[in-house]
Amino acid sequence: MKILVTKFRNLGDVLLSTPLFASLKAIYPDSELHVSVNDFCTQVVADNPHVDKVIPYSRGKKSEQTFWQRIRTEIEFYWQFKGQYDLVINLTEGDRGCIISALSGASRRMGYIKKPTLINRLARFDTAFNxxxxxxxxxxxxxxxxxxxSRKVIKKVTLGWRKDHEKMVDELLSRLGLNDxxxxxxxxxxxxxxxxxxAKVAQCIDHIQEKWQKLVLLTTSSDPEEIQMANEIASHCQQKPLQLPQPVNLQAYAYLTSKACMFFGIDSAPMHIAASTDTPVIALFGASEPNLWGPWDNEQGSNYRLMTGVQHNGIHCVISNENMELYFDGDRKLSRGMMAISLSQVISKLDNELEKLSNTRQIRDITNTVELTPGAI
Structure with missing residues (x-):
């Protein structure tokens, strides 16, 4: 049996779809599962143990192609799916997944519908959700x-990595003097x-390093604007955080976060990656909805609400503000909800969670000592 899942969204969206991939393999263990995503998302599923083939979609640069070249590229992309699948699931409500579904020849077609259109009807979804x-x-x-x-549904988010990712990250961490x-x-x-x-992020970094004696690794993507902001944060710190000497890809980043004792940040793809590795997350939400995008707990799922205050969900914690109004401060777009989150509130929650981690480690060390002591009762 050949199955195709299409998801033409961003990094975090694709990562949060991986429980469906695992579930499909559990339901159809002898199936061949193909996943089609935007080309910049291929890293999210490249090493997923449940995915047999990744089919990237590239929008390309309009400046590099004529109109007719773009049309030909689109047709070639769609045509590769013609008559190839038994089951197609379209996880994007746009036309692209509907066209693929119509061409696939699949006997069972499932997908999202935002509003009824001619292309929606061509897709002929026999199971559809809003x-x-x-x-x-x-x-x-x-x-x-x-x-x-429903008996074989798996709810664990997964971003796989390889041994070469582990080796690279271990070498980078060793150069920085970092262990677990x-x-x-x-x-x-x-x-x-x-x-x-x-400035508030910098004060949190100083607090973690000074009070809890834990080294902080400040991470960012290779985007120049993100790097500039990270450098700005580091410049405010009294005790400089560590930073990676070179950028790493998403698979390596997943392994990196699995080695950390905690992740602190905002609603972003790296937050979802850290949560997928079962690393405790503290995340700030003031420009997006925690009830939709809060860090997923692999044991219990999600129980966040759109609210102002602190919420816990399994091993993860969200500090949120429901005022998501955006405004400009000079040329920088900001969220009133994010700016309304107080430093004292965040410091208090960092202390609570780091104390829990410290107590858990002490209990584990005592248990290990008892188990290793000859003649211990």
Missing amino acids: SQQRIPTVQKDLQFAEAID GFVVVHPVSRWMYKCWDS
């Missing part, structure tokens, strides 16, 4: 697996209005 449901992406996409066999127990701070996003105040 793409505008206000529920977390993981739960929304898992509806398709539940419609097939450090804190990853990722305070930036491609959507800069999601970011908190740089």
Whole structure:
């Protein structure tokens, strides 16, 4: 059996769809699962143990192609799916997934519908859900697996990595003098209005390093604007955080966060990556909805609400403000909700969570000592 899942969205969206991939393999263990995503998202699924083939979609640069070249490229992309699949699930409500579904020849077709259109009708979905449901992406996409066999649904978010990713990250961490127990701070996003105040982030970094004696690794993507903001944050710090000497890809970043004792940041793809590795997350939400995008707990899912205050969900914690109004401060777009989150509130929650981690480690060390002591009762 050949299955195709299409998801033409951003990094975090694709990552949060991975429980569906695992569920489909559990339901159809002998199947061949192909996943089609935007080309910049291929890293998210490249090493996923449940995916047999990744089919990237590239929009390309209009300046590099004539109109007719773009048309030909689009046709070639669509044509590769013609008559190839038994089951197609379209996780994007746009026309692209509907066209692929119509061409696939699949006997079973499932997908999202935002509004009825001619292309929607051509797709002939025999199982469809409303793409505008206000529920977390993981739960929304898992509806398709539940419609097939609810007994075999898997809810774990997965971003796989390889041994060469581990080797590279271990070497980088060794050069920085880092072992297990450090804190990853990722305070930036491609959507800069999601970011908190740089000076406050710096004070949190100083607090973690001075009070809790934990080294902080400040991370960012290779985007120049994000790097500039990270450098601005570091310039405010009394005790400079560590930074990677070179950028790493998403698979390596997943392994890196799995080595940390905690992740502190904002709503971003790295936040979802850290949560997927079962690293405790503290995240700030003032420009997006935690009830939709809060860090997913692999054990219990998500129970966040759109609210102002502190929420816990399994091992993760969200500090949110429901005022998502955007405004400009000079040329920088900001969120009133993010700016309304107080430093004292965040410091208090960092202290609570780091104390829990410290107590857990002490209990584990005592247990290990008892187990290793000859003749211990």
